[in-house]
Amino acid sequence: MYRKGVTHMSPIRMSKPESAIRVVLELNERFNRHDLTGISRLLHDSCAVEASYPPPDGGVHHGPAAVTGHFRALFDLLPEVQNEIEEIFGFGSRCVTRSKLSWIADKQQRRSIRSADMYEVKNDLVCGIMSYVKGGYPVG
Numbered sequence: 001m002y003r004k005g006v007t008h009m010s011p012i013r014m015s016k017p018e019s020a021i022r023v024v025l026e027l028n029e030r031f032n033r034h035d036l037t038g039i040s041r042l043l044h045d046s047c048a049v050e051a052s053y054p055p056p057d058g059g060v061h062h063g064p065a066a067v068t069g070h071f072r073a074l075f076d077l078l079p080e081v082q083n084e085i086e087e088i089f090g091f092g093s094r095c096v097t098r099s100k101l102s103w104i105a106d107k108q109q110r111r112s113i114r115s116a117d118m119y120e121v122k123n124d125l126v127c128g129i130m131s132y133v134k135g136g137y138p139v140g
Contacts, residue, residue, distance in 0.1 A: 020095040020121040021088055027126060028097075032082050034075045040064045044125040052115065052131040078103040095119040101133070
């Protein structure tokens with residue numbers, strides 16, 4: 001049934017957001033396993049990641065080698081780091097997550113920050129990530 005002003009999503013149109021969500025969830029699983037090879041396989045050759053680390057302004061990384069290098073540095077600094085996606089939604093080739101990034105700091109204290117990340121996915125590869133955090137990275 002069609003009603004004026006109501007947009008209906010066909011299964012074909014829904015496949016793009018679902019595909020982007022699947023790719024982002026897979027990327028997050030590989031992040032949580034600290035699987036740099038697996039992460040690299042999900043990155044488009046021209047990917048650009050605008051990271052929230054290092055504070056205060058983060059950094060921009062271009063290409064799979066630079067992006068995996070960024071993650072390697074983060075995993076070396078925070079060997080227990082994990083990212084829990086609390087909410088995810090997609091539209092077209094874009095996907096947004098709300099997450100909780102946590103790690104073990106010195107004195108064995110669990111630390112965490114909230115983040116929001118915007119992804120662009122094309123042909124089942126991540127082309128871009130823009131990350132924003134609430135608070136900072138109190139490592140120690």
